[in-house]
Amino acid sequence: MNIAVLLKQVPDTTAKIIISEGKVDENSVSKWSMSPYDEYALESGLQMKDANNGLLIAITCGPDRSKKMLTDAAAVGADTLIHISDEGVKDSTHTQQLLAAVIKKFDANVILCGKQAADTNGGSTGPGVAEILDAACVTLVSEVSFTDGKYITMRPSNNGTEKVSVDGISVFAFDKGTTELRRPNVRGIMMAKKKAIESMTSADLGVDLSSSNVTLDSQTPPPEKAAGQKFDGAEHVPTVVSKLRNEANVI
């Protein structure tokens, strides 16, 4: 079983985002981490690998700095590390095409990713890659098992949750999983440092990134909120409740 796990390196969720000249200043980011939902996908991939004697291929599309995250993935058990340069990528469709090309190259049977990345918050990658691969995609899963040739998982439904099964090439986009990503041991860390990372470009993969219908104009800080009204002590609760009704009209 070839298990592809799609990973993205993002500013740590505790990091401050600083804008400089109309763009997020990446140099000011204090810490880069694996996107939190991708960690759940990776842990599930490692469990699937252990249970089915599989091969885990960790794939990222990003700048050179994201190679470190692949090494981190190797330290917990990723077998093959693929870095796709994001140079020339203009929109999410481009990213999906690059990822899908690598997935096909490695004949992955199952593809795991986070439900959305912590930077763009889009959630397009899993279903978009599935579309290109003509694969099933189940989103917002926490755990996936493989029995009798079928993948079994739970997903939220209108009335609660439902247990679903899919077969053939399948994509799973993870919400918070049941198990946190395992920690690497010293031997894993040492081995990972020696592990080769294969780098690829859009040209290597035959993906055309020349055009896009979308252009980024600017990135700006969120709109400032006017200072609120603050009251000291619970005796002001009735005043605030009447303001909620008469000023804000929300209750």
Next chain:
Amino acid sequence: MSFTIIAETNGDTLHPTTYQLIGAASSVGSKSIVICPNGRAASEASEINGVEKVISVVGDCFDIFDGGAWSAALNSVCEGKILISASPNGREIAARLAAKRGIPVIQDIVSISEGLTVERPIYSGKAVETLTISGDAVITLRPNAFDAAESGGNAPINTVNQSADIKISIQEAINKASERLDVTEADIIISGGRGMGSIDNFTHLENIADIVGAAVGASRAVVDEWGMPHRMQVGQTGKTVTPSLYIAVGISGAIQHLAGMRSSKYILAINKDPDAPIFGVADYGIVATWEEAIPALKSALSALES
């Protein structure tokens, strides 16, 4: 110019976000062609101001949700710019349609203006990006960020039969016991943090929620350390919410949490620490312990509702 709108429904009626999608199209001078999956709420859609045409796409493929099957069936009647709600299912259909058509997908926009220029929060609201869309694209709209279109129209309804392969099969449906509102659906949310002392004290928040018809949310600390269900978590690694009123009780306001709720229309913060960062984003702040404030809140709200 017309936009294609994929209707979101709640059973046999339109979800309020569908009115917002049509309102957003009208705000930039576009008519709407509304596509109703499986014909649900088609006649309701035909009576909305700004709707030029309704297309009911009917088929067995809509019996369960499979984003691949849905987008395959809907694709043949889509054209130009496509607007969909940024709900989980909406985002999935949007990503699929965009990949199928080889056009970009822009998720979760909060504003749209002629040009076509859109704004979307990134880094969970720590920044906003402005994009210009020059051709066809699939765009999802954040619920409650746009003015709804009014009723008042009489558009024709066309029906199209479609079939598509369903790749997902449902083995078992497990209905949830609780009838409590989900945080992403609620117009008012009351959330508790570590300052609530223990998970048992959340019953006090539930009492308030029952009075005003609110959903109950929680901070990450409460979910991670006290075992509150993750579906209640508001924040960067939980749900992003945009209710009319967000009440934060005993939540200090870590950047992680603010990212998930700062675009709420109004925020009321109750915290005993006057320097808690939550007061920085609150429209109304009360410096008090929950033990003092919640009973007062309960009686003031009960008085209003009675």
